[in-house]
Structure formats: C-alpha cells, structure tokens
Amino acid sequence: MDELIEQFAIEARELVQRASDDLMALETDAGNREHLESAFRAIHTLKGSVALFDLVPMQDVLHHAEDLLSQARAGTIAVDATLIDPLLSVIEWVDDSIEAIVETGHLSDAQDKQALRLLGLLASEMTERESDEATLPLTAIPDWAFSLAERFSPSDTSGSTIAIRYEPHPECFFNGDDPLATISRLPNLRHVTLSLKEPFPSKNDYDPFRCSLVIEAVTDGPLSDLEAVFRLIPDQVSLIELPRPDDQPASMATDDPPARLADRQTTMRVDTARIDKLIEIAGELVTAKNGLAPLAEDARSRGDGALSRRIGSSHAEIERLVASLYNAVTQARMVPLEQTFRRFPRLVRETSVKLGKALDLVIEGETVEADREIVENLFEPLLHLVRNGLDHGIELEGERLRLAKPARGRILLRARRRGDQIEIEVTDDGRGMDAEVIRKAAVDRGLLTSHHAAALPESEALLLVFAPGFSTTSEVSKLSGRGVGLDAVQRAIRRLGGTLDMQSTPGSGTTFTLRLPISFSMTQLMVVEVGGERYGIPISEILETQKLPAAAVQPIKEGRAFILRNRTIPLLDLAELLQVPRTRAAVQDFKILVVQVGDDQIGVAVDAIAERAETLTRPLSGLLQGVTGVAGTTLLGDGRVLLVLDLAELIR
Template sequence: MDELIEQFAIEARELVQQASDDLMALEADAGNREHLESAFRAIHTLKGSVGLFDLGPMKDVLHHAENLLSHARAGMIAVDATLVDPLLSVVEWVEDSIDAIVETGHLSDAQDKQASRLFGLLKGEMTARETVEAIRSSTTIPEWALALAERLPSSGTPGTVIAIRYEPHPECFFNGDDPLATISRLPDLQHLSLSLTEPPPLPKNYDPFRCSLVIEAVCGGPLSKLEPEFRLIPDQVKLVELPRPGDQRTSAAIDRSPQRLTDRQATMRVDSARIDRLIEIAGELVTAKNGLVPLAEEAQNHGEGALARRIGSSHEEIERLVASLYSAVTQARMIPLEQTFRRFPRLVRETSTKLGKALDLVIEGETVEADREIVENLFEPLLHLIRNGLDHGIEHDGERLQSSKSARGRILLRARQRGDQVEIEVTDDGRGMDPERIRKTAVDRGLLTATRAASLPDRDALQLVFAPGFSTASAVSDLSGRGVGLDVVQRSIHRLGGTLDMQTALGSGTSFTLRLPISFSMTQLMVVEVGGERYGIPISDIVETQRLPLRAVQPIRAGRAFILRDRTIPLLYLADLLQIPQTGAASADLKVLVVRAGEDQIGVVVDAIAERAETLTRPLSGFLQGVTGIAGTTLLGDGRVLLVLDLEELIQ
C-alpha cells in the first residue's frame, strides 16, 4: 500500500500541475479547446486515482469539478473566470492534501473540513449556470451523429436511439480491451461502421498490436443502459441521443470525447537514487583510471618502457569510455526548467489579486534543461525574486499611469543556455530601486553609520539589498518586511555554484540575472600541500598562481598584502586558515594562489602546488557534515582521501 500511495502522489502532483496550467491558459484564452480537453482529462484521471483510496469527500469534490468541465466541453456553459476560480480552488486543495495523504493514507482534519466549502463553490457555480442551461431547449447534435441518423430507415422501431463513436486507445489491447467485443455486447445494435484513424500501413510495417479503428454505431436506448458498458473507457467514447425522423425533439448530447494522444517520446520513471548511484560509480571509475598514471610512471622508472606505453594506451582508452559514460549519466539527470517555471503563473495570479495589482507574467525558455538538483532547488530563490518584483517593484495601476506606463505591469522570467551555464533572468518594469532610500534604510537598521552611507557610491549602496536582515518594507506582511529575502537568494545561488547579478534603473524596473552550471560535472582540482598534507582547491576558484618574493610582501594594518599589476591584493596563509603549523622555509619565495572571494581577489600562500586532478567531489556526511570551509572529499589515484576546500568560506 505504501508503494501505491507513493505512486499516487507522483501522478497526482503531475495531474494537478497539468490541470492548473490548462485552467490558467483557459482564463487567458477561453476558446482554446485543447486546454479544455486537457483540463478535463486531468481532473477525470485524478478522480479515478483518488477512487483507489479512502480519501473521504475528495472523490465527490473532483466529480463535481469534472461535471462542470464536462458541461463546458458540451457547450452547455461558458468558460470564463467564474468557472475557472472554483476549479483552481479545487486543484489547490488537492495539491495541499497530497503530503498528508502520503504520511497518513487519508486526508487531514483541516483538509477534510475544507471539502464542504469547495462543494459550495462548485454547486453554486452549477446552480448559477442552470438558468442558462434551461434556456437552451436543445443542443446542436454533432455532424458525425447526424450522418449516422441519416443512415437509419425512416420507419424504425419506436423509442430512444443512441449514436456511438468509439475511438479505442492505440494500445488498448495491452490494457485488456477488445473494442469489437465491447460493441457486440450492446443491446439492439442497428448500425455498425468501421474506419481507420490513419492510412493503412504497408504490410511490412503493419503492427498487429496497435489499434487504429474508429467504430461508429447506432443502437436502441436509453443512455442508462449503454453507459455501464463504457464505464472503464469514458474518455474514448461519445454517446449522443438521436431524434427519430419527424421527431422535433433534440436531446442533449452526452459528450465523452476520446482522448487525443499527441506523439510523445517514450519515457520511463526511474528513481533518482539509481541515477545518483550510477554517477558515484562513474566517479569511482575516474579514480581508478587516474591510478593508471602513477602505475605507468612506476613501470617506466623500472625500465619497463613497453609496459608503461601499454598502460598509457589503456589509460587513454579508459579515459574516453569513462568520459562517455559520465556524460550519458549526467544527461539522464537533466530535466527542463519548465518543472519549476510552471508553478509560478498560479502563484503570481493569486498574489497579484491579493495586492490589487494587474500584471502579466511572461515565461520564456522553459525548455532549457539543467541538472535535476539545480532545477528543484531554483524554486525558492526564484519565488523570492518574483515576490520582490510583485511587492516592491510593480506599482499600482494609478501610479503607473501617472508615470506614462501601461496600467498592467510585466514580470519576465526567461532562461537561456550560454555554453555550459544556464542564465535565468527575472525582470520587472516597476519603479526600480532608489539608492538614497536604501542608504536611509541601512542607517535606520544600524547596518551603516550616516557618515559611511553618505560617502557610499550608488553602485555599492544598491548592493546593500543583499545584506542579511535588510528590507525597505515599512510594515510586516505576508510577502515582505521580515528581513528575509535577497540575502537568502544569494546564498542559495552560491550553494548551487552560481552567481547573482542585479541591474536597476529608478522608474524603469529591476533585473536579476542568475548564472548557474547546467550540470554537476567532474571537478577540476588543483592539489596543494600545506603542513605536510594535501588539499584540493577547485580550479574555477583560482584566478592565477604567482611565485612571490618574500620582500614583495608589505604589512598593512594587522595583515599583509602585495601589489599585483597596480592592484593591492590581501595575503593570507592557508596554514593559518586551517589552523595548522607552517612548515615552509622563511627565506623561500612564496607560492601564492590568487583566488576569488566575492567581488575581491585574495592571495593564499601554500607550501607547494602538487598536481591537477579531475575528480567527482562527494559532499560531507555524518559527523563531518557542515564543517566550515570543507566542500567535500574525493579519492586520488593512489587511493588517498583528499579534502576539497571552500576557500571563500574559509576566508570569511
């Protein structure tokens, strides 16, 4: 049962997101039939999944929602905001209930109590539409049903006649369905015709396990006798009550539209832990491959030149294969940013309504792919940035009109791939940031003295918005004023190995640009020696290396520095940062790594630079998890464990 619940949760979240996307699209384009059909299928499938469990009133609520969409599909009710609002409330309720269902197997008390409110919303909507439905004394019969009616004899048996259009799923045989057997069980069958959904294939391409039939039939009614025959495949069948010749009565069509399947790539759900395990194995292969290099050197030193060459040749071949394996495995972890981006339209809709601001959220580049861990961890920082634009950036319509702007604001969420990085931009066309207001807020909150604030350039003043606890909101609300925001965003992006830049213009808007690696690939490390031990430093953190004469070091206040191309670079010793004894000779030239620390460059002295290595860094776990300045561990080719340092964290 636990596995069944887990599978239900996965599918339910997908269906909830699909329904939400389609309903939002319908609100913008009420005539879009494709989105209407897709929303109906999502709710219908979700109701079927819920029916497998004892989830109280959830199935009934979804049934009412399905009825509303069914009426909309039949043209009996209009698609507008008054229809979409209660349906979105149902979708949100189901989404909020999934976690409790996974943990306990049933709805929480709070979620259970909300069901009655949703019943009221849905029933109220249906009641409001009843007047419109009553006015419609008849519903136009589809053309395919009228064509079937023309084939009936003018003098037939009295009573209700039902037109049937049955389009079986192409893979229905694998579901245990037999379309012709289903039709043969119908009572009072009066007409039957078969056609194909696609041109007949060549004999060599014929697939006997794929169904491409369209079955049209006419049989005696009433509908209540026929519906049970199709209860398991309602999305593949249309049933329409036909008028008899001379009968002026036109009955309402019960529309059960067949599911239109688009061409999709074959996909298979795989537990992400299995992919992660493959990456670990690929990393171990890299370590084993690196071990061949010292083995070849050892063979060469013992006069075994031919053996050394064979080992070197094997090393090159294994290196090529391991690189291909690792590339394939990392590609398996890539997912589109759409999985994160698609959560924002509904959030923006709800938040903008609460704030009383009219705006459009424009999303571009959602098909760009990145590593699963990056995509899943982007939601929180992007949520902060979008809320920041909603609350602080976008003005109310009156203020916008006074500034000669359109009444509706605009937030752009755009992703682009640039080389081995993904660039995500969050831009609003709001009021922008005022450096003077930021200075005043920083002084009021005790982050700066008034003298220091007055001398601070605008560029540096704007960077204060990333300071912990900084907020320009005058009061605490659901969205802002708690001092938790852009500093959290910056830390989150840095943890993912990315950077965050901001551009703003007073009166024009603000743009945040996130640059992140597309995948967590092999790390290029520089191995250094300090105090007789070896440590790894990511080469991406190192700007350059320098051999610095001891006389070039100058004391500055309590520290030391040196001049590099007319720029003063602070100098630190890695031994001091690691709190281990220094062993380097006092008279020797210093071996210095010039590294990045935020926007600055800092020199770090090491005893020796040993080698470069390509490895897979593993994060710390157990008692070592969270140790300051240690990014993780890796294995060298000789089997020794190497600590990988986070120099920026050590320096801070």
C-alpha cells in the same frame, strides 16, 4: 510508504498540474475545446484514482467538479470566471491534500472541513447554472463527431446517440489492452470505422507490437455504460453526445480533434534514486580510473616502460568510456524548467487577487533543460523573488496610471541557455529600488557608517539588499518584504553553484539574474598541500600559479603583497585561512595561487602544489553541511578523502 499510495501521489500531482494548466488557459481562451477536454479528462482520471482509496470526501468533490466540466463540454453552461474559480479552488485543495494522504493514508480534519465548503460552493454553482440552462446555446462539436452525425442520424429511441473516437496508446498491447475487444463490448453498437494515425510503414519499418489505429464508432448505448467500458483508459477516448434533429445547432464550428497520442513524447518513468545510483557508480569509476595514473608512474619508475605504456593506454581508453557514461547519465537527469515554472501562474493569479493588483505573468524559455536537482531546488528562491515583485515591486492600478504606466503590471520569468550555464531573469516593471534609500537603510541598521555609505557607487549600494537582515521597509508584509531574505536566496543559489545579480531603476522596475550550471559535472581540481594535509581547489577558480622568493613578498600594513606584472597583489596564507598549523619554513620560497575574487586578484600561499585530478565532487552532508569555505568532498585514486575548497568564500 505503500507502493500504491506512492504511485497515486506521483500521478495525482501530474493530473493536478495538467488540470491547473488547462483551466488557466481557459481563463484567457474560453473557446479552446482542447483545453476543456484535457481538464475534464484530468479530473475524471483523478476521480477514478481517488476511488481506489477510502477518500470519500475527495471523491465527492471531484465528482461535482467533473459534472460542471461535463456540462461545459455539452455546452449547457458557459466557460467563464464563475466556473473556473471554484474548479481552481478544488485543484488547490487536492494539491494541498496529497502530502497528508501519502503520510497518513487519509485526509486531515481540516481538509475534511474544506471538502464540505467546496461541495457547497460547487453545488451552488451547479444550481445557478441550471437555472439559466434554457438560455444557453449548444456548443460546437468536433469535426470527426460532426462527420459521424451526418452519416448516422440519432436514433428514434429516447436514448442518446454517442460518437466515439478511440486512439489506443501505441504500446497498449504491453498493457494488456485489446482495442478491438474493447470496442466489441460496447452496447448497441451501430457503426465502427478503422483508420491509421500515420501512413502504413514499409515492411522493414513495420512493428507488429505497436498500435497505430484510430477507431471511430457510433452507439445508442447510455453514456454511463460507455464510461464504464473505458474507465481504465479515459485519456485515450473522446465521447460526444450527438444532438437530436430538433436540437441541432444552425452551424457547427470546426474544432481541432484532441492531440494525437502519436504526437506525444513517449517516456518511461524511472525512480530518481536509480539515476542517482548510476551517477554514484560513475563517480566511483572516475576514482578507480584516477588510480591508474600513479600505477603507470610506479611501473615507469621501476624501469618497466612497456608495462607503464600499456597501463597508460588503458587509462586513456577507460577515461574516454567513463566520460561517455557520465555524460549519458547526466543527460538522463536533465528535465525542463517547465516543471518549476508551471507552478507560478496559479500562485501569481491567487496572490494578485489578494493584493488587488492587476498584472500579467509572462513565462519564456520553460523548455530549457537543467539537472533535476537544480530544477527542483529553484522553486523556493524564485518564489521569493516573484513574491517580492508582486508585493512591493508592482504598484496598484491607480498609482500606475498616475505614473503614465499601463494599468496592468508585468512580471517576466525568462530562461535561456548560455554555453554550459542557464540564465534566469525575474523582471518586474514596478517602482524599482532607489540607491539612496538603500544607503540610508544600511546606515540606520548599523551595516555601514554614513561616510562609507556615501562613498559607495550606485551599483554597489544596490547590492546591500543581499546583506543578512537588510530591509528598506519598516513593516513586514504577510507575503514578503523587499530585501528581507534576499541573503537566503543568494545562499541557495550559491549552494547550486550559481550566482545572483540585480539591476534596478527607480520608477522602471527591477531585474534579478540567476546564473547556474546546467548540470553537476566532473571537476578538474588542483591538489595542494597545507599543514601536512591535502586539499582540492577547482582549476576554474585559479588564474595562474607563481613561485616567488621570500624577498619578493613585502609587508603592507597588517598584511603582505607582491608585484605581478606591475600590479600589486594582496597575499594570503591558506594555512591561516583554514586555521591549521603552518609547516612551510619562513625562508622557503612561496608557492602562490592567483585567484579572482570579485573584481580583485588575490594571491594564496600554499606549502606545495601536488597534482591535478578529474573528480566528481559530492556536496557536504550531515554535520559538515554548511561549513564555510568547503564546497564538497571527493576521493583520490589512492582512496583518500579530499576536501574541495571554495576559495572565494574562504577569502570573504
């Protein structure tokens, strides 16, 4: 991929998301000047980026969208749904077009046709707005511009007087920017004021390479000339056209100035592949570190205790350093869930309009952080759950009123951190699920017999919705079908190392709860031998180990079991589960791992328990991807590849 195109795609997606967030915020708070300015800057910057490529239709559409927002900033048009709807359509079209631009370098034919439709939509909107322009009041201007207007009245010339607030980026010098030189290039400059964003630091804290200036100026130059001067830094500048005396509004409402750059988080964009490479190197260090333990044991067995102790001491120190390195790298991969959650407001808005349902989406806990891979892979399963709630959970307004519910439905998307896990809830206050309806659907689809279905407790009956192909609806919706695909959602969450639960009350709503690890961390494994091969099992899955004589194991029907503390424990053989030849002699004592599967404890017999190891497990890829019962692979200290098993999946 061309490096310039790649950079454009990254920045375009960020600008599209920012504009979308600001427009959605303006829909509920039309008077919020900060969101209006931010939306304008995002579309203005996006238009400038598009100009670098041969994307004339997109540039024209963004130019018209920018004109509409410019009129809204000037107060000549109102900020309402008739303005926001076409602008959101433009944002959605740009978002959909980015992938084609990355792949081909230009817009597809279908996207070109959409550009013509959007141009017509924006042009008609501008025409309608212009016809009512005389009746619309002028907008309030920010305090800083009002202060400049009081001190420097607009000139008597026919040109416009512009108030300028320029807040250079703290690291602007490293970008080759000279703020004072930039200001000196402004035409017809009448006034310049310099101030600091924050109190002047002490001599010890002073950094001559950071810019802390705030520059305010007044000029009689035309707005187009000023925009040309600041074309490369539009996000650092606010330009306000001061009203002439005969246009001065009766009162100037106060408005907060744009967010200062000093308050923004300073970040450095790093290719995710570089972070992944560091994770890989940390994993290799873990493997190399594990090789020191058998080396120390070998030295001890040869009678060289001093050497063994020195190797053991080095092993402990390297183990500490590797753990610190790995924790630091995994922290670098942590991103807020906001990156996924922020995609839902626009989706819910558009879908609710199509379905004719009035509802509110409430998002909580979007600042909770998790590993980048987990956050990126959460969107699809969450999308399915949210669409289910929209399509088949939330009732129509008339039905809700008959049930004495609020006219507007509600979907809650909430995240919180619990220890080393994140918990995400998707809750709707819709019609909920009826366990009896689920039982009947399961019988009709041949998943259960009538007798088994009737014997199921309500909590277990609800879990039938996770069975492959299960659905309580006879018609397939264009959006979703309550129950259809929930097995795929559950598989996706399990691949991320998490679980998915559901609770539902008929008439009150449904809650899906996702529990996932915050990051993919190093795993403590127990290495076992079966059929002459070694396998790893996460110690977190093992409750305890037991060594039993053969006489303690009793046949029960077609299986076997043993008694552990007055409790009957079923016994399975790992060799049979893996379908590998058994090497353990029939009269040999049983070496058993006791594991928890659901609410049951189950014993798993192995040939031998070898050792414990701390490793970084890699997920399966290629031909092995999706193999049942195998969670991933890792390397032992001697360089051998070890398959890491998922016992719960194997037993099921």
